[in-house]
Amino acid sequence: MLESVGSLAAGPWIYAVVAVSVLLDVFLPVLPSGVLVITAGTAAAAGTGAAAGQVPQEVPDILALILSAATASVVGDLVAYRLAWRGGERLDRAIARSRRLTTAQERLGDALARGGGALVVLARFAPAGRSVVSFCAGAAHRRARDFLPWSALAGLSWAAYSVALGYYGAQWLGATWLATGVSVAALFGAGAAAGFLVRRAPAS
Secondary structure (H helix, E strand, O other): HHHHHHHHHOOOOOHHHHHHHHHHHHOOOOOHHHHHHHHHHHHHHHHHHHHHHOOOOOOHHHHHHHHHHHHHHHHHHHHHHHHOOOOOOHHHHHHHHHHHHHHHHHHHHHHOOOOOOOOHHHHHHOOOHHHHHHHHHHHHHOOOHHHHHHHHHHHHHHHHHHHHHHHHHHHHHOOOOHHHHHHHHHHHHHHHHHHHHHHOOOOO
């Protein structure tokens, strides 16, 4: 089982797969980018036993995984932000028809206006929260210098947390599918908690 988990994430291609998956899930939130990052983190933990010949020699590098996932997260946010910025009246009408999107736009605008973007970071962990925040920031024409630094912090926090779940889960439970499953459950738990906090955040 140890070898099977490691072999799935072995090789330099894993960084590109992680980056593409994370970049695209701002448009397709159903993509299992978090599961993929955790699986790669689990495989990275297998490297601790490589010297004993117990695991594949070629395993992902933790720092490279975090950087590729975080960079792709920011790039995806920026693309969504720019598309929404140029969306014009059609996008504005679509947001106006959704109470959820309208409320999210108001909360985000208020948070950025106060010089704080904790909502951006929190929403990165919530299901589809990244998509809502990125599109709403662009549609509301929020300044890039107000939004992107928080997007970078959100992407780095999420990437580090996801990789750490996979890595330390494997350290404690072994680099097996059980460790991956427990880590994925922890990621979903954090997402549910983040979603609850985002909904409870005051709109003004």
